[in-house]
Amino acid sequence: MPVDDHIAVITLDRHSRRNALNHELCRTIRRQVSEALEAGARALVLTGAGTAFCAGADLDLGPESEGLYDEITATLACLQNAPVPVVAAVNGPAVGAGTLLAMACDLRIVSERAWFKIPAVDVAIALDGVSVRAAERLFGGARARALLLASETVSAAEALECGFALRSGERDDACALARRLADKAPLTLRHLKAEFTHDGYAPYTEAERERFRQAAANSEDLVEAAKARAEKRAPVFRGL
Known part of the structure; x- marks a missing residue:
């Protein structure tokens, strides 16, 4: 997995199906996260190929869909549990599990072409409690209920308004944010990411x-931060 300036871009590349999730794509995402971390990535960007971010679970797999929701849940957990920040560059529609993917990331940069929808009530899918509570927390109570109970669409502008999205932008903007995050103290980031997984x-x-908290509290990076302040320069963190 290529890593540049300590960041890696993971692209959902199944654009003939609008990046709908099948078993292979879920496993590819998890593998690329692992490879990026092994290669030294300190921040990740998740985006989609073509005009869609992710059209959700591929509902046309038929009998081959067995076990797909377990694969999707494992992928969501992988993004949440990554010890580095994950930025979603939502370049287009994020439907169903596509919205869940964006929710599993730490920060979201949304294109004007992006929108979000979870049509569970339209396809009779029982959404798990973790996803329901995350939607309520990230979109806000009223908008989450409209999103889930009425299958309403949340536009890019509405995602910004409610705080689900950090700002409007494209992949380059998400990469710029990831580079800023990659300069932060890695052990502190790991500890914070672990705390965010509590629900x-x-x-x-x-x-x-x-x-993880003890490692951050007793790190060499803490000493480096104090030294950098005294020398009036930017700290150089090594994750030690």
Whole structure:
């Protein structure tokens, strides 16, 4: 997985199906996250090929769809549990599991072409509790209920208004944000990411979160930050 300036871009590349999720694409996302981290990425960008971000689960797989929702849940957990920030560059429609993918990222940059929809009530799918609570938290109570109960669409402008999206922009804007994040203290970022999973798909244990907190609190980067302040320069963090 190519890593440039400590960031990696993961592209959902199934544009003939508007990047709808099948087993292979879910596994590819997880593999690329792992490869990027092994290659030293300190921030990730998730985006879609073509004109869509992700059209959700591929509902046309028929018998081959068995186990797909487990694959999707594992992929959502992978993004949430990554020890580095994940920025969604939502370049177009994000439908169903596509909206869930955007929700699993830490920050969202949305194109004017983006919109969000979770049509669970239209296709008789039982959405898991983690996703329902995340929608309520990220979109706000009233808008989450409209999104889930009435299958209403949330536009890019509405996503910005309610705080679900950080700002309007394209892939380059998401990469610029990721580069800023990649300069931050890695161990502190890891600890914060672990804390954010407390109500996620696969929460870190209390012991793991405490271990990450201790590592950040006793890091060489903490010393580097103090030294940089005294020398009036930007700190150079090494994740040690």
